[in-house]
Amino acid sequence: GQYADEVYQATEEGLDAAEKVLINNLKAASPRKTGEFARKWKSSGREYKLSRYIHNTKMVEGKGGKIPLSNILEYSPTKGRPFIKATFEKTINQMAQIIVEEIKKTK
Numbered sequence: 001g002q003y004a005d006e007v008y009q010a011t012e013e014g015l016d017a018a019e020k021v022l023i024n025n026l027k028a029a030s031p032r033k034t035g036e037f038a039r040k041w042k043s044s045g046r047e048y049k050l051s052r053y054i055h056n057t058k059m060v061e062g063k064g065g066k067i068p069l070s071n072i073l074e075y076s077p078t079k080g081r082p083f084i085k086a087t088f089e090k091t092i093n094q095m096a097q098i099i100v101e102e103i104k105k106t107k
């Protein structure tokens with residue numbers, strides 16, 4: 001019904017706001033040499049219903065071709081500087097609260 005449609009739309013808007021917070025936090029936590037990597041955080045936008053996918057578009061040459069720099073930083077045992085999962089975990093409660101507040105507006 002109409003209320004379900006309003007809750008759906010509110011959830012989508014909450015996700016839009018929440019993803020911006022996560023992207024900003026990922027940018028702030030990103031290792032910096034030139035700053036290019038930090039600027040490359042992107043979202044899928046509303047391509048998928050009730051989901052957002054955040055990724056970093058910076059690619060580097062690997063043994064088998066180009067690979068995401070984010071994978072090296074997060075998972076490489078020798079070159080790793082993990083921060084992505086930790087940043088997400090530090091941000092998850094804030095993101096959830098943003099979504100809840102958006103849904104509460106539909107009452």
